[in-house]
Amino acid sequence: MTNTQDSEVETKSILCRFKSESGEIAGDMMDLPLSCTVEQLTLICNAILQNEEPVPYLFYANETEIKKSLESTLDINTLNTESVLDIVYEQQAIFKVHPVTRCTASIPGHAEAVISVSFSPDGRHLASGSGDTTVRFWDVLTQTPYKTCKGHNNWVLCIAWSPDSTKLASACKDGNIIIWSPENGAQLGKTMKGHKQWVTSLSWEPFHKNSECRYLASSSKDGDVRIWDTIMCTTIRTLSSHTKSVTVVRWGGSGLIYSASQDRSIKVWRAADGALCRTLEGHAHWVNTLALNTDYINRIGPFDPVKDTNKVISAENKDKLQEFALKRYEGVVATAGERLVSGSDDFTLFLWDPHKEKKPLARLTGHQQLVNDVKFSPDGRILASASFDKSIKLWEAKTGKFLGTLRGHVQAVYMVSFSADSRLLVSGSSDSTLKLWNIKSRQIEFDLPGHADEVYAVDWSTDGSRVASGGKDKVLKLWQN
Template identity: 25%
Template sequence: MKTEFQFSNLLGTVYSRGNLLFTPDGTCLLSPVGNRVSVFDLVNSKSHTLPFAHRRNIARLALNPRGNLLLSIDEDGRAILTNVPRRVALYHFSFRGGVSALAFAPSGRHFAAGIGRQVEVWHTPSTPDVAGGDLEFAPFVRHRIYTGHFDSVQSIEWSADSRFFLSASKDLTARIWSMDLEEGFMPTTLAGHRQGVVGAWFSKDQETIYTVSKDGALFVWRYVLRPEAPSGAGDDDENWQWRIADRHYFMQNNAHVTCTAFHPESKLLVAGFSNGIFSIYELPEFSQIQNLSISQNDIDFVAINKTGEWLAFGASKLGQLLVWEWQSESYILKQQGHFDSMNSIAYSPDGQRIITAADDGKIKVWDVNSGFCVVTFTEHISGVTACEYAKRGNVLFTASLDGSVRAWDLIRYRNFRTFTAPSRLSFSSLAVDPSGEVVCAGSIDSFDIHIWSVQTGQLLDRLSGHDGPVTSLSFAPDGGTLVSGSWDHTVRLWNIFARTQTSEPLQLMADVLCIAFRPDSKQIAVTTLDGQLTFWSVSEATQQGGIDAQRDVSGGRKMTDRRTAANLAGTKSFTSVRYSADGTCVLASGNSKYICLYDAQSGVLLKKFTVSVNLSLDGTQEFLNSKLLTEAGPRGLIDEQGEASDLEDRRDDTLPGAQRGDAARKTRPEVRVPAVAFSPAGRAFCAASTEGLLIYSLDTGFQFDPFDLDITVTPCSTLSTLAQKEYLKALVMAFRLNEQNLIRRVYEGIPVSDISLVVKNIPTVYLGRLLRFVAVQADESPHLEFNLLWIESLLSRHGRWLKDNRGLVEAEVRQVEKCVKRIQTELVRLADENIYRIEYLLSQPREKIEEPSALAFEMEAGGDGMEVEEEGDSGDEWMGID
């Protein structure tokens, strides 16, 4: 089995904190998700997460006007400059302080950053994709520092010509700066607000400035002649000044402005408030267009795309991300992550969906390809502890602490069956028979295992035998055996379909935490509280192997820990274990930052994945910094909230001793991986972590993935090979370069008559990639018959190889099957819609094409000025003779 899994995508979390960004073309939205950046393609309904990660949560993002450079800065002021199309981190840099505002100039040559009370303007680093650009040793060069504010800068906006910029600050003022020294220009202060200025903008003609403060006041500034200026002094700049021309107020009761955005071309102003309401106004008349509520909590940030049609809102309290089209009053994107930590995850049998269940009582269905949440179930009224698919994939079962086990129809998206016990219990584990007829659940209150019939919903039986809470249940894939694990240090094997439901206990040395069946039903893997991972034979009830995983899983020291990570007991055990699709490897995770991949036969640690390096989470550091330890304790735990300047920031709504749960409680998140799951094809696995649902895949090639590359393989040589009609060689060279446009050009340049020959001789190492590429082309390109001919040739020529190596190309085959079904459905629909038009055309009489009559030939040959004219459909219907 291949083990080169790499981070592929992040689902389950769509927005954490920071600012949102639209790309220059307005089709993609960039959102900070913890210490990573997710890109949402709003046109194609897809999302992906950039591969780099900061050491702390991201505070600010900025894109250059071309849209190819992304500057992301974390809470400590450490920046990463990224090439967005190629998803490559170019430079790392530290601003030595938190950055509260960031903006690129429209020219793209400079960017401004608000660092505390100062504004710093820097030159944009040159990049290799620019003509004459090359990688520099010290790419960040500061242009100038601007001082004058007395409190932190909250926003920066550039003028259209990149000569001036506006800065808004908490010191109740906005200031106008020139990037370079301008003759006759003096930095100007716009004062008059009674609370901190949230935003300031130029109008399109730069004759007007708009400023908005936290208390909901909008001031309109215009450049006018001073009242005390003498008459006829209009040409002297000293006699002109910026003055307040108009004042407007938002009038939101007991709510303050949290974010604003202005679109100069359409003169739209959008304001978000602390009560979850946003308003759209048209300036300078200040006429309200819309006033809508999207949340019960603060709206943290709002952004407007280039055309002014789409508005993006981010609310960090509940992790909401919304894109609103204000003209049609409809959602373009509406996503929300889990509020509490995830407990359980499950892949659908086709590998296209992932189910997540969390402590907030919600069950979410995520689409793997698009990265979006498809549906959310909210019927549970307490934390959902377990979820599992039925084998056919259309039914999902979930267990909850509210005392119910529910069955969900994933075609109609509804809860069609609810199972309960005679007494109120909190269910913590779940197992479903492969036939889908029986569902079992274990509880932390009762030591019995409850069995229900899915068809009738009746409680069939209660299995007694354990002396402690049942923590894990699992059915054998062949359906013959049920295995249960408990805190009583035993694992029991049950044959519930036999006449006598006997159980055989397997004795272990500590509490059982998780059980997993091997796909062939002959072996189980058991994790226990003492950090042991043991393998047992089901038929012989004997131990076949064991791994002491304490040193592998332990890692990460919390801020309150008195011991080092190696000596902590709480992180030294696995809470989740899963077999790979072929049964050769096991994947295990626990309450630490590590995921371990073991070889099941030898017990060798194949690979160790670090889930997060985010220092904003507890448990990511191996050693604590002694500089952060004070006489009052760790600096991160000292409450500095009482020193805040605003009343709502000083107010303490936390409950004493609360670590997690209610929204009113302050939490410090800890890095944990409560659940892992392999995809059915074995090409990827997902992990439920504190930051979201992480997906690791073997298929992570983006733009450039060299495979068997040498110096002679270039785009020019590939195209020249194609021109010489060496189609197979050109296709292999294009796959080696892995440039999508080049592959498409070669693919479409192969004649139809040569498709079968090329497919017949293509090396098997390229078959999976070719299948995947053809499936994508069948979805995107209009060449329907051409793509179907490729698919037909691939399946007919290499069908036997694809069957024998199904584990390697299962995902690609399913993708091809999916696109063929889509084409079939669309053709059927097209035929159904046009059936009457086709019948009408077939019923029409055909035109008669006959030879002219002999009389006409004779008259034409005879001359005497006579001509033969034919009108109508045929010569024998009408003839005119002049």
């Protein structure tokens, strides 16, 4: 009897159709055997879409990823073979980032702790900000110090690259903001003053909104968010509504600015006129961190870090590149819009649809201590949150569903950074190590010791080739495969 049932299952087929993430039907309906594998689905999908080069896809049936075959994903007993099964396909990253396995350079230079490290969107430059009041540019290829920028008189707390990679903004504990040229380390324009206390975060207007890369938002302990014209070096707008220190600001791709504060709220502002659109409430303590599912796409702007490492933006090709950046942004927000996640001292995260809703879509619980950092994977599918409870948790970005915990650090985890293909994650911790995690297996791939003290900052280059880290030991380290 069992043999007959087995053979029935083997020969059973189901009526299917392929559907894109945004809901477009591809090709006609077809009968597929339940034994159809992911490899076979990939071949069929590529044929239907008439792709010249084969493209790797992820497939979902009833919101569950098909990992082996249709049979192993679907519940055969409850399956209605009369109805049509939608198989949703999502394009995977074409390239594969190799895991970083060793430290290739330990570069001294800073005289105090390295507080921030950041690769430029085009992957050609690397910058760091330190407690020694300087900003430094490093030569990525020769792995040596390149330029030291002096202009601040207090700790440099945050840095941010313009989306066209031509300018770096830095802000310090005195509340001053300076724009630098990565080519020669020169200060561009005058020091921008206005904040009454230290600046906590910087965010540029995305390239697809303005290819001039002229406007910058800053948040401060003084409770204000300011929008700056970085060419005139003046404040155009002050957004005041928070009652306590603003911890982070994010300039979204749809013309909205998001700010989080120690007053436990997140505010959504219209960048064009500074109007307050809505206040998002729910956290029981300070909101420390914000991330958008469009952060990566907004960060790389007009660049495709894998293909065009030498792309130069000229006045002639700006319009074309702006269109390219806009199309890519629209591709990311086509399915779920611009999603926001917030992490707090109350140990929780909230997932928001900030364009429409004041209420959170989901409350993400499980951390035992404050949430320090949160990032969406570049493909927008996964959320990673780092906490003082020594763990990193992974969540489904669309629903907030808990996926798993990454354990291995023995002290607080300060910061995480995804590889450009979303397959790997690197974390920096108070335990003086970096750890490299495999997102699929949720295991440590490599332990990266080497720092002599707490690791405050970590960044994975946009082309996936290297990781930079810095911390209390004043040394900048580069890690490669």
